[in-house]
Amino acid sequence: EDKVVQSPLSLVVHEGDTVTLNCSYEVTNFRSLLWYKQEKKAPTFLFMLTSSGIEKKSGRLSSILDKKELSSILNITATQTGDSAIYLCAVGKRGGADGLTFGKGTHLIIQP
Amino acid sequence: GAVVSQHPSWVICKSGTSVKIECRSLDFQATTMFWYRQFPKQSLMLMATSNEGSKATYEQGVEKDKFLINHASLTLSTLTVTSAHPEDSSFYICSARPGPGTYEQYFGPGTRLTVT
Numbered sequence: 739e740d741k742v743v744q745s746p747l748s749l750v751v752h753e754g755d756t757v758t759l760n761c762s763y764e765v766t767n768f769r770s771l772l773w774y775k776q777e778k779k780a781p782t783f784l785f786m787l788t789s790s791g792i793e794k795k796s797g798r799l800s801s802i803l804d805k806k807e808l809s810s811i812l813n814i815t816a817t818q819t820g821d822s823a824i825y826l827c828a829v830g831k832r833g834g835a836d837g838l839t840f841g842k843g844t845h846l847i848i849q850p
Numbered sequence: 851g852a853v854v855s856q857h858p859s860w861v862i863c864k865s866g867t868s869v870k871i872e873c874r875s876l877d878f879q880a881t882t883m884f885w886y887r888q889f890p891k892q893s894l895m896l897m898a899t900s901n902e903g904s905k906a907t908y909e910q911g912v913e914k915d916k917f918l919i920n921h922a923s924l925t926l927s928t929l930t931v932t933s934a935h936p937e938d939s940s941f942y943i944c945s946a947r948p949g950p951g952t953y954e955q956y957f958g959p960g961t962r963l964t965v966t
Contacts, residue, residue, distance in 0.1 A: 769869075769953060770953045772954060774873075779959045780958055783954055783955070826924070828894075828955050830955075837909075838945075838955060840890065840893040840895075841893060842893045
């Protein structure tokens with residue numbers, strides 16, 4: 739059975755801190771790993787990582803895929819209260835139009 | 851770009867009635883759309899994969915006769931919850947993939963269904 743495990747499940751830090759969120763996976767026919775940010779409604783896309791793109795960066799957010807360790811991290815530097823959200827990790831598989839398998843998410847709270 | 855809309859954003863219905871939820875890709879064509887369900891404080895669970903012009907593929911444990919999916923065009927997929935029961939109350943989210951060779955999915959804003 740495919741598995742995506744995120745840690746920690748929740749995290750409270752102060753504004754300005756740097757956070758690292760973890761995601762590990764066990765799936766057959768891995769193709770891609772995606773990070774999403776979910777606030778009150780549906781997830782918004784952050785990054786997609788594949789064998790040909792194992793590191794992505796956008797502003798204060800960056801992510802790395804470690805295919806050997808079957809894991810990924812999402813880093814957020816100089817956190818702001820607007821970064822408070824649930825961060826979801828999802829894995830896509832090769833071989834067709836399969837949907838994504840999601841982890842349970844990390845609930846990140848940034849205190850002023 | 852890559853905007854996905856859902857309608858309605860929330861709906862309350864009585865037990866035993868049917869509810870239709872629409873998912874539209876607004877600025878791209880989506881040969882494949884996905885339907886997810888999210889219960890409170892839980893992650894998204896894939897219900898089914900919807901392919902334009904063909905039957906949907908359902909995940910194990912999802913009743914295809916209860917959750918009817920129709921993908922009539924490259925920009926529209928619908929999910930109909932038939933004979934709804936209170937345990938069907940959930941947040942239903944669709945996503946769309948921009949096309950073959952792309953693997954990121956863009957999500958709609960979701961539909962909150964409450965069955966009384």
